[in-house]
Amino acid sequence: MGKNHAMTSSRGLVGDVGLTEKFTFNPKEGIDNPVMVITDDADSVWTPIPRMCVLKREDEEIYGFHLRVERGHQGHIIRNVVSGGVAERSGLRDGDRLLEVNNCYIDDVPHTEVARKIKMSGHQICLLVLDGEDYEQVASRGLDLKSLARAHMDENCKPPRLCHITRDPDSGLGINFTPLEGQRGRFTVSLVAGGAAEKAGVCKGDRLVWINGAVVSNLTHSALNKMMKKCGDHITILVIDSESEKRYMQRRLPILPSMAIPHKLPHRARKLHLISAAEGFGFLLRLEKVPSGRTYHILREMTGGSRAERAGMRDGELLLEVNGESVESLKHEEVVDRVRLSGQEVYLTTITPQGLEFYTQLGLSPLLFCEDDAADKEKENIVPASAEENSPAKEMDVSSNLRLCSLQKGTLISQVGFKEVASEDSGQSAGLAVGDIVMKVNGQNVEEKSQEDVTVLVEEEGQFLSLLVTDETSYKKLTETETPTKDVTHTEEEENEISAL
Missing domain, CATH: 1.10.287 (Helix Hairpins)
Structure with a gap:
């Protein structure tokens, strides 16, 4: 190409x-x-041109592509583009390399973080890609990919702002919207000087893009006024300056909340960094059903003076991620495994129930805007030398060789406890290696099971598998010592699962 x-x-x-x-x-x-x-x-002045692909899906649709990192190839690679799907219709092609997600350069970002950015973008996303062969040529010539990616952007084009406005008792929300003459669904902003909207980051002359989760291009001025009257004491709006809006429109790009800089948002997810002491992290993880009927992994009973308390963990917060991986679709035991297998330190992303409700009502992922408490608490979490000396070093060394691998079906179990991985198999890209011993399948221990039982279990567990594995040498050490994977304390109380961590 x-x-x-x-x-x-x-x-x-x-x-x-x-x-x-x-x-x-x-x-x-x-x-x-x-x-x-x-x-x-x-040929010497050849310059490849990246393509901007705008993907928009409906509620029940998927984008229809896979993002992979492949051995022997550089970059984040687009694969398995579904024929006739959202991705293909938007211009994505098999082998493309992903350079930007929502105007954010990601070629040098870890694969898990890139996948995370895509997943939390919602129903619409902008991907800047480069043809695979062009990418390989750029890399071989030592050209600057970041400069190539940013060349398509106008330096004077500013990002949108997501502003939360709280009504002032005297001046109200301090904002009005005026329709642009002859242009349906486009509104300019006027402000009360020093009012609530201005304090929330809104500027005079801004263009309104989105209000309380609704795109205003679909609204009449009358419908917008009705929304304003019903909004109560708070509104959340997406705005952008008029010149930047013009540049987005010229390039036919959407203006999305996932591109925005947040202002005065009442709730933010938090990233916590915990370092284990001899007694563990010092909190309970419970699987609880909330009034809405949904079930969440909830943090409970922080032990006084524990690592969890010192990291800023709060009772009743919902767990969103473990080490950057979403736990929304994971079983309780799988979440516990991910925490335990982190060894002496773990990164958790949490949010309050009120915060989750706030983002749900707006139709946004709570992971879009995170406060990084980990950096603020780093010094407090340093493990003293005495604690390190008292910790079971041998057990930690062994547990560091345990790996959780998520993959689609396709690999075959060749003998009890072992996994054979072909060179091009999805298992290899998931972190499996030939000769690995499978200890758990989707949280269920299979060490004592026969080959036939494991095969049946794999067939019954759906399309996606989470495997807890280790190499043969580490497995022998585990059987000679007290195995951390078997030391999971949990009970069931009226559909609740509880694990001490």
Whole structure:
């Protein structure tokens, strides 16, 4: 593709020159002749052009592609683009390399973080990609990918702002919206000087993009006024300055909350960094059903003076992530395994129940805007030398070789407790290696099960599997010591599962 692109560009360039200037060779001019320079060096000035793909899906749709990191290849690779799906219709092609997600450069970002950004973007996302062959050529020539990616952006184009406005007792919300003449669904902002909206980060002349989860391009001025009257003491709006809006429209790009800078949001998810002491992290993880009927992993009973308390953990908060991985679809035992297998330290992302409700009502992921408490608490969480000396070093060394691998079905169990992984199999990209011993399948211990029982279990567990594995040497050490994977304290009380961590 890259070669074809270069050839097409060269032919087009020569053709244009031929139409505007007839060339007769003059030996006195030699290689300084400008036409000769253009035609002979066309390949040397080859510059690949990234593509912006805007994907928009409905509630029950999927984007229809996989994002992979492959051995022997650089970059985040687009694979398995579904024929006729959202991704293909938006211009994504198999082998493309992903450079940006919602105007954020990600080529040098860890794969799990990139996948996280895509998942929390909601129903619409902007992906900047480069053709696979072009990407390989850029990498081989040592060109700057980041500069290439940013070249398509206007430096004067500012990001949108997500502003939460709380009514002032005297001046109210301090904001009004005026429709742009002859342009349905477009509104400009006027403010009360020093009022609530201005304090929340809204600027005079801003364009309104979105209000309380509703895109205003679909609203009449009358409908917008009705929304304002019903909003009560708070509204959350997405705004952008008029010049930047113009530039987005020229490039036919959506203005999304996932691109925004937050202002005065009442709730934010928090990232906590916990370092284990000899007695553990010092909190309980419970699986609880909330009044809405949904079930969540909830943090409870922080022990006084424990690592959890010192990290800022609060009773009743909901657990969203363990080490950057969402726990929403995981079983209780799988979440516990992820915490335990982190070893002496773990990163948790949490939010209050009120915070989750706030983002749910807006139709946004609570992970979009996180406060990083981990950095603030780092010094407090340093493990003293005495604690390190008293900790069971041998057990920690062994547990560090335990791995949780998530994958789709496709690999085959060849003998009890072992996993054979083909060179191109999905198991290898998930972290499995030939000869690994499988200890748990989706949280269920299989060490004592026969090959037939494990095979049946795998077939019954759906399309996706979470495998707890270790290498043969570490497994022998585990059987000789007190195995941390079997030391999971949990009971069941009226559908609740509780684990001490």
